[in-house]
Amino acid sequence: MRPTVDKKKMEAIHGYIPVAYELLEQNRISRREFLRIATLLGMSAGAATFAAACAAPATPAAPAEAPAEAPAEAPAEEKPAIRRGGTWTCAMQLQLLDHPARLSWVEGANVVRQVCEYLTETGPDNITRPFLLEKWEASDDVKTWDLYLKKGIKFNNGDELTADDVLFTMSQWLDPDVGSSMLGLLSYWGGMQNVEKVDDYHIRLHLDSPNIGVPEHLFHYPAVILHRNFEGDIIKQPVGTGAFLLEEYAEGERARLKRRPDYWQMGEDGQPLPYLDELIFVSIDKDAGVAALQSGQVDSMYDPRPADFQALRDHPDLVVREAHTAQALILRMRVDLEPWNDNRVRTALKLCQDRAKILQLAYFGQGDLSIDAHVAPVHPEYCEKPIPAYQPDKAKALLEEWAAEKGVELPLKVTLATKNDQAEPEVAQALKELAAPAGFDISLDITEPAGYWDRWTEVDLGITSWTHRPLGTMVLPLAYIKEAIGAWNETRWYDDEFTALLRKAEGTLDVEARRAIFCDLEDIMQERGPIGNSFWKYVWNITRKEFHNVVAHPTAYYLMNEVWKEA
């Protein structure tokens, strides 16, 4: 007998959830996707997980088999009992921190997120769940969103969290004078007049255009919820709902946080979280961070580089956890300039990527190979495509055809600009060698990161690092539509068919339907798009082994509430 799940209840939350449930039962979507859809549409995470566990995939196994949940449960390993107390020290550079909405770097957000919290949380599994919210509900056209706050959550100054705090925080995001990057991200909101306070725990968004990414955007790193009387400096006014209290923040030196005794989330032992007593971030260089981790002076380091990963991976006292991401070093070509305005030249350069080799040379093989579209396998709507092979002969033929037409002599001299930051120089160097047999003569123009960011939208040919975003529909509109020219469309490429499909995808909740659209989007990008991409990076969380419940997050966020330390 299979335990039944009440589909009526699911339907009451959103009409699509029972459909997704059936898809799950038929093995057409994965458990993860079901969780994502269900939670995206407002089902609580617990209920969705339960439903997912109940939906036994229709396997051809004998009907006499054990109940559905049994096979999923591996024999539970002896888990050590949770222990409270202890200090966790982390090497991470600390810079300007005043208004959290103005944060432009993840390190600062990693400190703030211990003090203040988000309405939602995108977990290490890339699934977004309600956090300060009890649930959310989206209308069928995905233009009206109802956000329901959890009740009884207290700020560390004793005030209760209400819709007023949320509305105040949102007004800060959308105030141009504050300078928050949320303003650009939430341009589809259409301003504060579209945010309605229904009651003290209920906020309704009336979006100008449909968008399925609202829950994900609410976890963008500057989006912590502030107290309604916040005046613009979190260090002078460290008021939040989070599990830690900010004791000290000194830019370029250190940050110290102490456990808050009356936090709203409960631990496994029935007492309030967090388990750790103290968090210390020390602002040191990454090289010094590696040495400090090796000598046992710190317990973790922020966002290790591939070389740091190499140095630390075999250390017996450290545990390396990796996360698959949608972070990439995108090779992008300006389609409004010679010679990249001709698709044959673009295709030729794309064919020169020996992806496995580039991944090996630039990132020690620590990544997922990619197609030439800005959609990663971790995106729920990713449509699987074969990884293109390295074909210098075909590239050469294309380039020769173009050169003969234009009367240009080969090799074609081009300049590839990028920054000396993560692994861009290695990718550029590898590409230079790989593209030489096809008739490209690439010279490299590598500057410091700030130098490249001054001109990243302007260079003809460049390698730009793109950060992780949880949904494919959050990435593509940033850089591959006409409206983004002048902003983030660094290649000036747009395509009417592509844009129409993308707009359709943005309003499609059904992951499978959206994936069908993405199959076409990926094809268009591979066939005539402006970018090449060899791999999606891994990020690592490297922490000493006595710490438990540590998770590697694809955006290198530190989620410390449930971390505990062995004696």
Next chain:
Amino acid sequence: MARFLLRSLVSAIVTMFLVSIMLFFFLEVGTGDVTVKILGIESTPEQRASYRAQLGLNAPAWQRYLDWLIGSDWRAEKRVGYPLVTVKNPNTGESEWWADVNGNLTRWKMKDGKMITFHRAEDGSPVEVDLPIPWTKLESGEEIFWGVDTGNNAVMWVRGAGETVWVRTKAGFRKEGDGPREYIPLRKGLLRLDAGKSLQTGRPVKVTLIPRVRNTLILAAVAFMIVMPLALIFGIISGVNEGKPVDRTISILGLALTATPEYVTGIFLILIFGIWLKLFPAVALFTSADAVFENPKLLVLPVLTLTAVEWGYVVRMTRASMVEVMDAPYIRTAIIKGMPRSRVIFRHALRNALMAPITIIMLHVNWLVGGVVVVEAIFGYPGLGSYIYSASIFGDPNAVEAAAMLLVIIAVGTRLIGDLAYTYLNPRIRYA
């Protein structure tokens, strides 16, 4: 002597002035839009422009230089019409600017589209008072008001025109037209010992710079006290034993150490003593501001690294100088006269032989304070060198200028000490 000191002082002031103008100019042309660095590349041009205005970066360069040097409260006072004063906030310990309106310390704030007046209470906290805002009507019909906001700026608010802010209403938020349009960040200027606010950290430069200077001075002093006596002693031993095995050994060791860059020495010391033997902390981790006093072991490896680099230079310089002096006729005479060898060396040779090393040593004090960026980076030591480096990369004029002024003072100071040491060592040198 007085004239000599006076001359040093004047040259120090002139140097500081020139250095400050040059640095200001270089930072002005050399760094891009600093608001991109603060707000991130995701910020919109509109936001950047607003933030530039709030930081007072719209003013012409000469104006900003003058503000840095002599302060901006002069010109702000003319606009506001009341004396502007600074008072320490007992709760945060930071200085705040207030307008002195007929004896009441006053600030203003725009909230929900309305101007609110605050008076400062005895305990430093702001108290809301109900007073009318004296708007000034311009010829263009706009109504403006200059006051002091809660962020230590002199601000021009405009009534019902152009600049928009978000205003809460029952239905939600709507845009309202009253907003600050012009900002003058208030500061006293360097001449009144206010180094201003760092763009990179958003805090007063003083707050971040002083701990760095302290850390660096401790590191430099310890390194200096260890390396200089050692180097001088070995240099003298080497010099008086010219050509003997002891001289050869010291010379080769000195050469080897000088030839090895500090990042190599540093990494090896970390690997051996920090990670393998675990005798000393591998990295100078400042988990509290006073870590260096709580755990002086932090200093061991950085000091050893600096010693390794410095020792060779000074030894070679001392040795060469010693060899030259020992060849001098008056030394030979003294030896032939039958004077004890130790007396010849310490009474007659040493004083003259020290002239050249003193110059080197004094120059190296400067390097130890401001130039050991590499050593600071390897050991994560929060010192002045890395402070200047990161401030320059960011394009943070106030921080760079303040640190540079300190370095000029130290440079002039050490030169003064060096000059005084000369006159002591060689009475023939006299400054009239």
